[in-house]
Amino acid sequence: MGLVIGRKEGEAIIIGDLIRIEVFEENGLLRLDIDAPKEINIVREEIYNPKNKNSSKALYEFAKTHEKLFKPSSIEEV
Structure with missing residues (x-):
């Protein structure tokens, strides 16, 4: 923590x-x-980490369409 x-x-x-x-x-x-x-990306954790327990296909699609907000390794298909 x-x-x-x-x-x-x-x-x-x-x-x-x-x-x-x-x-x-x-x-x-x-x-x-x-x-x-503006250079600092601020994203809710459940969107930033699609493998979160609240993840869904919609979150994955959001992450893919907004890829520049995310580290490449954090976007994995659910």
Whole structure:
């Protein structure tokens, strides 16, 4: 497990000098507002890793059509 940080709504963390992540609430759900340079790809894990337990053919197709977002070894047919 990596670094675990507790944050409340409105609080943020900074990663390096370029990435800021703030927690906020919307309709009863916690959300993350991620501010990072366009060169940094930000993808939900279940899409990035199609072998995840939530994977499906649709996720695989998404990954194939957006290949430039993914490391080549992470796209495997399900």
